[in-house]
Amino acid sequence: MQYWLVKSEPEAYAWADLVKDGRTxxxxxxxxxxxxxxQQMQPGDMVLFYHSVSEKAVVGIAKVDKAAYPDPTAADPKWVAVDLVPFRDFKDAVTLEQIKKDKRLENIALLRQSRLSVMPLTAEEFDVLLALGN
Structure with a gap:
């Protein structure tokens, strides 16, 4: 199993939208x-859902339900999409400030490549964020 973090502006598509929709x-x-x-995501992989821009916090956990396939919104078949389903909410959102202060997360891609919208996490990073949020 692999671990990931995806970012979305809550005004565009929020965690609550994924929960309501049941999949996206x-x-x-x-x-x-x-x-x-x-392209590396596989069904069953765990995905942390991060609200970017206005909230800057991890708010929930999704799972990959369908591996990469051609993105129907792109003219070029090299671009891909995956299907995600909600797994569970975080009891407490984990803010970017909390992440920056936690030494165990000093190498997390969220801090090193802040503009990247889909990024891998190590199992340790996933577990730390999970503990902070629950």
């Missing part, structure tokens, strides 16, 4: 590194 196609990614990360 994670599409529209047009960054090569983020695309490569999407």
């Amino acid at each position: 196609r994670w599409d529209g990614v047009r960054n090569f590194q983020a695309r490569n990360n999407l």
Whole structure:
């Protein structure tokens, strides 16, 4: 199993939208590194859902339900999408400030590549964030 973090502006698509919808196609990614990360996702992988811009916090856990397939919103078949389903809410959102202060997370991609929308996490990073949020 692999671990991931995806970012979304809550005004565009929030965690609550995923919970309400029951599943979503994670599409529209047009960054090569983020695309490569999407291509590595497999069903059952755990995905932390991060509200970017206005909230800057991890708010829930999703699971990959369908591996990468051509993104129907792209003209070029090299761009891919995956399907995500909600797994569970975080009891307490884990803010970017908390993440920055925790030495165990000093190498997390969220801090090193802050503009990347889909990024891998180590198992340890996932567990630390899970503990902070629950």
